[in-house]
Amino acid sequence: DQIPVIAIDGPSGSGKGTISRLLAQRLGWHWLDSGALYRLVALTAQHAAVSPDDAAALAVLARQMRIAFPVVEGQGKVVLNGEDVTSAIRDEACGALASRVAVLPEVRDALLDLQRRFRVLPGLVADGRDMGTVVFPDAALKVFLTASVSARADRRWKQLREQGVDANLNSLYRDLEQRDARDRQRTVSPLVCAADAVKIDSTDLDIDGVLGRIMTLVLDRG
Numbered sequence: 443d444q445i446p447v448i449a450i451d452g453p454s455g456s457g458k459g460t461i462s463r464l465l466a467q468r469l470g471w472h473w474l475d476s477g478a479l480y481r482l483v484a485l486t487a488q489h490a491a492v493s494p495d496d497a498a499a500l501a502v503l504a505r506q507m508r509i510a511f512p513v514v515e516g517q518g519k520v521v522l523n524g525e526d527v528t529s530a531i532r533d534e535a536c537g538a539l540a541s542r543v544a545v546l547p548e549v550r551d552a553l554l555d556l557q558r559r560f561r562v563l564p565g566l567v568a569d570g571r572d573m574g575t576v577v578f579p580d581a582a583l584k585v586f587l588t589a590s591v592s593a594r595a596d597r598r599w600k601q602l603r604e605q606g607v608d609a610n611l612n613s614l615y616r617d618l619e620q621r622d623a624r625d626r627q628r629t630v631s632p633l634v635c636a637a638d639a640v641k642i643d644s645t646d647l648d649i650d651g652v653l654g655r656i657m658t659l660v661l662d663r664g
């Protein structure tokens with residue numbers, strides 16, 4: 443029997459990061475934040491002064507990354523080649539660069555095995571854009587989490603405010619639209635809802651509401 447995977451895909455700001463982390467915690471399973479891997483490639487490229495268009499060089503960098511996701515004092519950290527990059531990969535610039543390098547098939551290919559190595563007992567909750575379609579097509583449960591662009595821009599704005607960052611709601615809205623378009627229109631692993639995924643629209647749901655729906659699906663299939 444295969445080790446169970448729950449795949450949670452959706453656009454930026456749909457809440458899949460928070461939902462997946464909490465779901466993994468509740469089930470006692472591992473968690474893969476695949477977006478963090480694309481962000482790490484972007485950050486590494488920036489450090490190494492590699493152009494975001496140089497697919498071959500980016501793929502080499504991606505294969506050399508030494509990544510750890512330790513939990514320090516209850517907080518999930520991202521460590522790259524020994525350096526704590528938890529906050530460095532979260533800013534909007536790094537996200538935008540990540541979505542540029544993510545269109546390159548060489549980069550996606552370089553990250554494929556790395557992502558599959560997270561499939562460890564007792565199970566994995568994986569979030570991203572292509573978890574259910576490409577990386578774990580045999581996932582036991584696939585969820586496609588959406589929300590309106592304004593709801594997502596609003597959430598991102600509040601999140602940034604809480605971190606003391608003064609963001610502009612209109613530009614967040616435009617950035618989200620642009621990143622959505624790029625993620626949906628790329629030729630390799632575009633953001634699409636898998637045929638066998640359950641769609642959940644979180645525009646009018648809070649975190650507990652979404653989590654409750656997913657837990658019901660998990661129990662129904664268990």
Ligand code: C5P
Binds near residue numbers: 454476480569573
């Ligand atoms: O989810 P997050 O915003 O951290 O992802 C950053 C970027 O990485 C996304 O805009 C997307 O282009 C890319 N990505 C991807 N495939 C994934 C996860 C993220 O292409 N599975």
